Structure formats: C-alpha cells, structure tokens
Amino acid sequence: MAYDRPFPSQGTNTAPFWEGTKQGKLMLPRCRECNRVHWYPRFICPFCHSMNLEWIEGSGEGTIHTFAVQHLPPPAWQKDAPYVTAYIDLKEGDRMLTILRGVDPNKPEDIKIGARVKVEFEQASEEMHLPFWRVMGD
Amino acid sequence: MPGQLSKAAAIVGAAEANEIGFLKEPKSSLQLHIEAIKNVSDQTGIPISKIDGVFSTGWSSELCEHLGIHPKYIDTTACGGCSFEMHVHHALAAIYAGIVEVALISHGENGFSSRKIGAKGRHSYGPGSGDASPASEMTMAYGLGGAPSAYAHAMVRHMHRFGSTTEDFAHIAKVTRDWATLNPRAAMYSKDVHPFGGPITVQQVEEARMITWPLTVLHCCMVADHGGAVLLASPKVAAGLHTKPVWIAGAGETMGHQNILEMEDFTATSARQSAEAAYTMAGLGPDDMEMALIYDSFTITAGITAEMLGLARRGEGFSLWKNGDAAPGGRFPINTNGGGLSFNHSGMYGMPLLIEGYRQLSGTAEDGINGDPGKQTSARTCVVNGTGGTLSTTGTLVLVADE
Numbered sequence: 281m282a283y284d285r286p287f288p289s290q291g292t293n294t295a296p297f298w299e300g301t302k303q304g305k306l307m308l309p310r311c312r313e314c315n316r317v318h319w320y321p322r323f324i325c326p327f328c329h330s331m332n333l334e335w336i337e338g339s340g341e342g343t344i345h346t347f348a349v350q351h352l353p354p355p356a357w358q359k360d361a362p363y364v365t366a367y368i369d370l371k372e373g374d375r376m377l378t379i380l381r382g383v384d385p386n387k388p389e390d391i392k393i394g395a396r397v398k399v400e401f402e403q404a405s406e407e408m409h410l411p412f413w414r415v416m417g418d
Numbered sequence: 419m420p421g422q423l424s425k426a427a428a429i430v431g432a433a434e435a436n437e438i439g440f441l442k443e444p445k446s447s448l449q450l451h452i453e454a455i456k457n458v459s460d461q462t463g464i465p466i467s468k469i470d471g472v473f474s475t476g477w478s479s480e481l482c483e484h485l486g487i488h489p490k491y492i493d494t495t496a497c498g499g500c501s502f503e504m505h506v507h508h509a510l511a512a513i514y515a516g517i518v519e520v521a522l523i524s525h526g527e528n529g530f531s532s533r534k535i536g537a538k539g540r541h542s543y544g545p546g547s548g549d550a551s552p553a554s555e556m557t558m559a560y561g562l563g564g565a566p567s568a569y570a571h572a573m574v575r576h577m578h579r580f581g582s583t584t585e586d587f588a589h590i591a592k593v594t595r596d597w598a599t600l601n602p603r604a605a606m607y608s609k610d611v612h613p614f615g616g617p618i619t620v621q622q623v624e625e626a627r628m629i630t631w632p633l634t635v636l637h638c639c640m641v642a643d644h645g646g647a648v649l650l651a652s653p654k655v656a657a658g659l660h661t662k663p664v665w666i667a668g669a670g671e672t673m674g675h676q677n678i679l680e681m682e683d684f685t686a687t688s689a690r691q692s693a694e695a696a697y698t699m700a701g702l703g704p705d706d707m708e709m710a711l712i713y714d715s716f717t718i719t720a721g722i723t724a725e726m727l728g729l730a731r732r733g734e735g736f737s738l739w740k741n742g743d744a745a746p747g748g749r750f751p752i753n754t755n756g757g758g759l760s761f762n763h764s765g766m767y768g769m770p771l772l773i774e775g776y777r778q779l780s781g782t783a784e785d786g787i788n789g790d791p792g793k794q795t796s797a798r799t800c801v802v803n804g805t806g807g808t809l810s811t812t813g814t815l816v817l818v819a820d821e
Binding site for chain 1: 552
C-alpha cells in the first residue's frame with residue numbers, strides 16, 4: 281500500500297541522507313574539525329562553526345530520551361492515533377524525532393526512558409524512505 | 419546596585435480591545451490591535467500622534483500606516499508569546515537612549531475568530547509537501563501538530579528526571595482556575611460565562627480529555643481572542659499623567675532554540691538567563707519578588723519557569739501551587755488574572771502578562787480604570803516571564819510599584 285502520510289521534499293543539503301535511507305543506512309552529518317555528529321543537517325557545524333562537514337554511516341542504534349502519546353494528532357495521522365512520538369538519543373550523539381514502534385500507546389507507563397531502540401525504514405516514495413525507531417526486546 | 423536602565427521607563431497605561439474572549443462575531447487581528455491602541459490612548463490621554471516608537475510582532479508597518487503615524491523607532495520582534503516582554507526591554511532602551519518618549523506595544527490576535535474567518539500561515543500537510551528548513555524536513559513526517567504535542571515531551575522528561583507526577587502539575591491548573599474565578603474578565607470565570615468555567619479540582623484535571631499524554635485538556639491553555647496595548651513613557655511624561663506608573667526595574671531576553679528537537683535539556687528554558695539579566699538590572703533577586711506572572715501555556719511551562727526564575731528548587735516548581743503559596747490568599751501569588759490556562763490565551767500570551775502586572779502593581783481594576791476590584795494582591799514587586807515557541811524563547815521583567 282502506498283505511503284499516505286505527510287513526508288518532506290528533499291532539501292538542498294540532504295541528498296546523502298535520503299540516498300542512504302534507500303539502502304537501509306542511517307547517514308549522519310559529522311564535522312571534520314570537531315568530529316561531532318549533529319542532527320538535523322546543517323550548512324555549518326552548530327558546535328564549532330566549521331563548514332567542513334561529511335556524512336558517515338550511523339550505527340542505527342540509540343535510546344529513548346523522552347516521549348509522549350498523541351491522542352489528538354493532525355488530520356493526516358488521525359487514523360494512527362493514539363501513537364507514541366519520541367526523541368531518540370543517537371549512539372553517535374545528538375537527537376532525532378520519531379514515531380516510536382514496538383510500544384503500546386495505551387500503556388505509556390511501560391515505555392522506559394533510556395530503553396534501547398534500533399532504526400528501520402519504510403518506503404514513502406521512489407526517492408525517499410523514512411527512518412522510524414523500534415524498541416528492542418530485552 | 420541597579421543597572422543604568424533600571425526604571426528608565428514605566429508602563430503608564432495598559433488596555434485591551436473592546437471585546438476579548440470567545441467572540442460571537444469574529445474580528446480580525448488588526449481590528450483587535452486598533453481597538454486596544456485606541457483604548458490605551460484614551461486611558462492615558464496620550465494622543466496616538468505622540469507615539470514615536472512602535473513595537474509589535476511583525477505588525478508595525480501595517481499599524482503605522484493604518485494609524486497614519488511616522489514613528490522614530492519600529493520594532494517587529496516576533497519570537498512567539500514572549501515577544502511583548504522583549505518589546506518592553508527594547509522600548510526601555512530606546513527611551514533611556516532618548517530615541518523615543520512614548521512607545522506603543524500592541525497585540526491583536528484572533529486566535530478563536532480565525533477559526534471562522536480564516537488565518538494566513540497555517541501549515542498544510544500532504545504527501546510530498548515540503549519545506550525549505552532542514553529541521554522541518556527531518557521532523558514533519560512524525561506526526562507532531564499543535565503545541566501540546568511537543569510540550570508533553572518536556573513533562574515526561576521532568577517526571578522521569580525529578581520523580582514529579584501529573585497530579586503535581588494538576589495543582590497548577592486548579593490554583594490558576596481559582597484565580598480566574600475572581601476575575602470577571604476571565605474566559606473561565608464561571609459556568610455562566612463558559613460551560614467549562616468555574617472552579618475545578620485536581621481530580622478533574624487528571625481525568626479530563628487526553629490531548630497528548632500526559633497532558634489532559636486542563637493542563638493546556640485555551641485559544642481565545644485577545645487584544646491589548648501598553649504604553650511606556652519617560653519619567654518626565656509619567657509625572658504629568660493621572661495614571662500610576664509601574665516601573666520596569668529589570669528586563670532581559672534570550673533564547674534557547676527554535677525547534678524543541680534542539681532543546682538540550684527538556685526540563686530547562688532560557689528563562690534562567692533572561693531572569694538573571696532582569697534581576698541584575700533591577701539590583702533585586704527572586705527573594706525580593708512578591709508575586710509572579712508566568713506564561714502558563716501548559717502546566718509544565720509554568721512549573722519549569724518557576725524553577726528557572728529562582729522561585730522554587732530545581733524539579734519542584736509545581737510545589738508553589740501545590741502547597742498553596744501561589745493561590746489566592748497565599749504567600750506568593752502567581753498568575754492572579756487566571757493565567758493562559760483560565761483567563762485568556764489567544765496564541766501569544768505575553769501581553770496579558772504585562773496588563774496584569776500593571777493592574778496589580780498600580781491598583782488598576784479589570785476594566786482599566788483605577789480602583790480596587792482588580793487588585794488581588796498587596797505585592798509591590800513582580801517578576802514577569804514570557805515564553806515563546808516550544809519552550810524556545812524568553813523575556814523576563816522585574817516590575818515594581820511606584821514609591
């Protein structure tokens with residue numbers, strides 16, 4: 281079934297990221313000067329202001345920083361409600377927003393901050409697959 | 419030692435649009451602006467033609483043209499709901515510097531009416547719809563919508579880090595509603611005014627309709643109609659007016675981020691820094707404050723901000739409401755108008771903070787006329803903090819009553 285929720289059009293500096301998603305890779309921007317990964321993609325390193333940036337393949341591993349359960353979402357996600365949104369601390373550093381998979385939105389008390397998560401991809405279009413994060417089993 | 423700008427200017431008048439709240443007949447934002455400007459001009463006796471500084475959230479050019487005036491200082495700072503506190507800071511500097519003598523800060527926002535008559539700038543979602551911002555590009559696919567969908571993440575992090583509970587924060591909603599029941603201008607004043615108005619209990623807050631877990635609807639501010647305007651003037655002008663001045667003893671502003679994605683600590687805002695600047699300018703500290711007006715977009719916003727302003731220990735901001743300090747009759751009144759939660763919140767709540775600060779410290783009644791009915795406290799000092807965006811930007815003021 282075709283992906284029928286909102287997804288972005290590609291920005292001017294993010295082609296390596298979207299190319300990676302088609303191959304199941306989580307590509308992350310990293311600064312060659314200070315060696316820090318940042319998210320979302322920048323034109324300049326937000327930490328040391330170098331413009332000497334590169335893309336690296338991330339591990340696709342992270343942990344839950346915080347989360348919430350969306351009961352009154354925008355119309356395009358109405359049929360999915362309730363669902364869990366979460367901010368993921370990437371293993372490589374910095375943070376990414378996701379809709380969390382592998383959790384019960386009706387039992388938020390069972391969702392643990394710090395729980396390990398792994399990235400997976402879903403095709404949204406010919407050019408673009410979207411990363412989502414799934415809680416790993418114990 | 420107070421800073422050089424401390425008390426260089428005063429708020430000499432503060433008024434609102436003719437009608438605010440959930441308006442039966444929709445009004446445009448511009449109309450709410452103009453009504454409020456006219457009313458504050460009438461209140462102070464300062465003609466609109468004497469306004470030589472105009473401060474608004476992107477509206478200044480349109481307002482000046484509409485009013486036929488040509489001010490010397492135009493500021494369109496728009497950083498969200500805290501912008502009006504920032505405008506005061508900028509106007510304070512402009513008056514101190516001798517650039518202007520009378521600065522207009524104006525707000526008109528048809529947060530409710532726009533549902534009927536439409537508003538510009540709404541986000542449109544649809545397959546393939548894009549945005550030039552890489553932040554939007556990387557977040558738009560993940561189902562966040564209005565402010566509660568973002569702010570809830572901060573509350574969950576606070577609960578995790580400090581062991582706080584939804585019940586702790588529900589006290590903020592309950593106490594703030596208690597204040598609203600004392601304010602006839604409040605949208606939730608009583609059941610006669612609004613079907614969901616009148617007193618509420620902590621249990622009702624807990625059991626209300628879920629918006630974004632853990633925020634029930636009663637943890638969230640309303641979206642209504644509001645217009646307000648404030649005039650600041652130099653001490654020389656203030657001395658010749660019949661209105662009482664409320665002095666701006668301290669002001670500060672700063673920001674942490676725009677997207678909540680970029681918030682390093684979800685339980686802290688830049689109010690810590692903007693408050694420090696305001697307290698330093700005033701030569702006063704949190705212990706010298708006798709009341710507070712805090713942008714309460716959500717209970718979590720108010721709780722965190724109380725911590726940032728130095729009014730409560732870290733992780734325990736909610737305790738001011740829970741132990742009754744912030745409540746009517748309490749040691750340290752907070753949000754005496756009923757707050758964004760229960761008085762009025764049109765989208766950017768910074769202006770009602772200023773109006774209430776002026777009312778409480780000048781002894782002005784709810785309808786803008788000097789008198790007792792609107793004055794709920796004996797406070798002579800007040801810290802005011804606006805928060806804009808998604809816990810993004812802050813403007814803090816220290817206001818003090820006239821000697």
